[in-house]
Amino acid sequence: MEALQHVLPAGLPVSVQVIAATLVLGIIYSLVTADRPFTGFPIISIDGKSPMKSWIEHGKETLEEGLRRVAGPFQVVTGTGPKIVLSNKFADELRNHPHLNFNKAFAKDFAVGYPGFDGMRVGLSDDELIQETVRVKLTQSLGLITEDLVDETTDALHHVFGESEEWTTSLIREDMLEVVARLSSRVFLGKELCRNRRWLDISKSYTVDVFVASALMRAVPAMFRPIAYLLIPQSKKLRQAVRDARDLIEPEVARRKAAVDAARAAGMKPPKIADTIGWMYEVSRGRETDFVAGQLSLTTAAIHTTTETSCSALFDICQYPEVAQQLREEIIQVIGEHGWAKTSIYKLKLMDSFLKEGQRLRPMSYSTMHRYVEKPTKISDGTVLPEGSRIILTTNYMDSTIYSEPEKFDAARFLKMRQQPGQENSWQLVTTSPAHTGFGHGQHACPGRFFASNELKIALCHLLLKYDWRFVPGEGRPAYRTAETHNSVDQASKIQFRRRQPEIDLDILAD
Numbered sequence: 001m002e003a004l005q006h007v008l009p010a011g012l013p014v015s016v017q018v019i020a021a022t023l024v025l026g027i028i029y030s031l032v033t034a035d036r037p038f039t040g041f042p043i044i045s046i047d048g049k050s051p052m053k054s055w056i057e058h059g060k061e062t063l064e065e066g067l068r069r070v071a072g073p074f075q076v077v078t079g080t081g082p083k084i085v086l087s088n089k090f091a092d093e094l095r096n097h098p099h100l101n102f103n104k105a106f107a108k109d110f111a112v113g114y115p116g117f118d119g120m121r122v123g124l125s126d127d128e129l130i131q132e133t134v135r136v137k138l139t140q141s142l143g144l145i146t147e148d149l150v151d152e153t154t155d156a157l158h159h160v161f162g163e164s165e166e167w168t169t170s171l172i173r174e175d176m177l178e179v180v181a182r183l184s185s186r187v188f189l190g191k192e193l194c195r196n197r198r199w200l201d202i203s204k205s206y207t208v209d210v211f212v213a214s215a216l217m218r219a220v221p222a223m224f225r226p227i228a229y230l231l232i233p234q235s236k237k238l239r240q241a242v243r244d245a246r247d248l249i250e251p252e253v254a255r256r257k258a259a260v261d262a263a264r265a266a267g268m269k270p271p272k273i274a275d276t277i278g279w280m281y282e283v284s285r286g287r288e289t290d291f292v293a294g295q296l297s298l299t300t301a302a303i304h305t306t307t308e309t310s311c312s313a314l315f316d317i318c319q320y321p322e323v324a325q326q327l328r329e330e331i332i333q334v335i336g337e338h339g340w341a342k343t344s345i346y347k348l349k350l351m352d353s354f355l356k357e358g359q360r361l362r363p364m365s366y367s368t369m370h371r372y373v374e375k376p377t378k379i380s381d382g383t384v385l386p387e388g389s390r391i392i393l394t395t396n397y398m399d400s401t402i403y404s405e406p407e408k409f410d411a412a413r414f415l416k417m418r419q420q421p422g423q424e425n426s427w428q429l430v431t432t433s434p435a436h437t438g439f440g441h442g443q444h445a446c447p448g449r450f451f452a453s454n455e456l457k458i459a460l461c462h463l464l465l466k467y468d469w470r471f472v473p474g475e476g477r478p479a480y481r482t483a484e485t486h487n488s489v490d491q492a493s494k495i496q497f498r499r500r501q502p503e504i505d506l507d508i509l510a511d
Contacts, residue, residue, distance in 0.1 A: 037082045038386050041075040042066075044085075051077035059485035060366045063394055073383055078484070079218050080108040083370075084389050086379075088396040091369060091434035093380055095442025102444040103127060104372035105390050110214045114229050116238025119296025120210055129283055130297055135447035137279035138187070142454055143342040144274045145187050149455060150340055152186040152194065153179070153462045154507045161467060167496045169472060172311050173489045177204050180307045183455050188276045188298055189249070199248050202241045207300045209234040209241070246292045253277055253291045298448075306452050308364055309355070310459060311489040315478065316358050316409065317464070318471045318495055323411045324464060327351055328503070331461050336504040345457050353414035355456060356429045359438035360397045361409055366485040368437040369393040369444075395437055402435045429453050465502035472496055 037043055044066040045054040054062045055076045066074040066085055075082045086094070094100060103124045112121040123130055156179045161170070181203045185194035193199050213234035220228045229235050256277055260270040273279065280294050317324045330350045338344045370392050377385040385391060398406040403413070414427040425431065430449045432441045439446040446452070463469075471477060478493035 037075050038389055041073055041084055042070050043075045043077060056484055063366060063485060067394065072381060084385060084391045086391055086393050088394050088434050090379060091393055091441050099373060099375040099377045100371035101374050102371060105370040111217050116235055116242055117210060118242050118293035119300045122290055122293040123297035123300065129280065129289060129294055131447050132283045133276055133279045139450045141274055142450060146340050148186050149183055149458045152183050153459055156182040157462055157466060161497060163499050165499045167498045169494050169496050172314060172493055172495050173491050176310050177307045179459065180310060181303050183459065184302050188295060190275045193248060196248060198244055202245055203299045203303055206241050206296055207304045209237050210300060213238060245296060249292045249295055256281060302448055306455060308489055310456060312358050312362055313355060313460060314469055314495060318469050319477055320409060323354060327354060328464050331465060332503045335461060335506065345454050348457050349415050350412060351457055351460060352429045354411040356414045357409060357411055360436060362487060363395060363397060363438060364487055366395050367392040368395055369441055396435050399435065462506055465506060466500065467497045468500050470496050
């Protein structure tokens with residue numbers, strides 16, 4: 001403190017000197033503890049900007065510049081330190097590498113030790129709970145939950161979009177967020193809670209508040225983050241959301257536990273369950289489990305990504321109206337003939353291709369396969385990835401050797417690719433590959449992608465047969481928001497809809 005007093009103006013009150021000294025020490029501490037770029041990997045910036053500003057404001061262009069300028073791996077500087085960028089050609093080699101940790105890759109980005117971040121903490125620490133619940137229980141139960149999804153879609157669209165035959169303008173991200181929150185919550189929590197207004201508000205806002213609060217806390221020196229946490233409004237909202245979620249969910253968890261325990265005590269089989277509360281209880285196998293945080297983790301992972309995809313799909317429907325009619329014809333043929341049978345959703349192959357093409361041409365991110373290097377790792381080109389580094393891979397959506405006319409939107413692209421001998425299962429929406437990493441790749445590919453695919457297709461069947469869609473006249477396709485390498489639908493995005501007479505009754509077919 002005495003040393004710092006020599007560089008501060010004379011005559012300052014002691015309290016001001018203490019604050020100033022603390023600020024200086026905080027800055028010094030942050031500089032000392034900050035991650036340094038790794039030697040041997042060129043650092044990329046563009047247009048005379050700093051490396052960090054290049055990444056934050058022009059992430060996609062920074063990746064493209066690195067691929068142009070450097071033959072091998074390079075570095076970008078993010079808000080939480082450097083990341084080593086590898087070519088997509090290493091995707092298969094690294095997808096299941098034992099020295100590369102998925103959860104640790106994100107640990108610095110989120111304040112998982114603070115109250116309110118409970119969902120992120122469970123998601124990044126109890127990988128078995130979430131992975132097994134989703135990958136095993138949810139995926140194996142897709143046939144059981146179809147009727148619930150159809151029922152909830154019918155009710156949600158009636159309340160959100162209504163029955164007017166006049167063109168109506170929608171803030172489409174907010175409207176689809178409500179629909180997707182209801183559909184996901186119907187499966188996650190059951191019919192009663194999925195329509196609970198407070199739970200829906202939590203499920204819609206929790207993810208946004210987590211990301212905003214984390215970003216704001218990363219913007220200040222590490223030693224001041226506890227103070228920033230107390231001052232950031234989103235932190236208070238997160239704490240309240242967790243308290244409210246516990247009030248809503250914990251009584252239901254207790255009721256489910258009691259029913260299962262009573263059945264077992266009586267020597268009977270526990271009641272069959274078709275929602276994630278029951279599945280988490282099964283997966284926990286008696287160990288101490290935070291079921292509420294688990295639900296918030298599922299919410300964080302599922303609702304906003306599905307909302308983004310559904311909004312982009314509606315934009316594509318507006319932009320390519322001829323595709324909308326082709327999709328309607330497929331829906332009428334498949335669902336009209338088979339109803340909501342277990343195999344019906346699989347048979348919507350044009351819709352599957354349409355959704356995958358939308359992911360390809362306007363991906364949510366141009367980087368993929370985030371990993372933390374736990375041990376020095378040598379890859380096939382001889383590069384050694386340093387211990388403690390974080391890596392990302394580039395995507396490969398515009399490779400003309402894989403995709404003919406890659407700049408063109410072709411709704412049937414992947415349908416035609418699946419028709420090639422031996423390729424039937426290679427280009428489905430849920431299939432991951434180095435050429436298409438919309439759901440990641442390897443053992444950490446999105447475990448909920450099978451559920452998300454079914455949810456999206458059921459929703460689109462209703463949205464297309466029950467409504468016409470168009471851009472707001474004179475405005476065209478809404479622009480996306482970009483941050484780092486991520487694209488997202490702007491909250492102010494508008495399109496128009498009107499009720500139409502469906503060719504088949506999707507609601508009766510669900511009975």
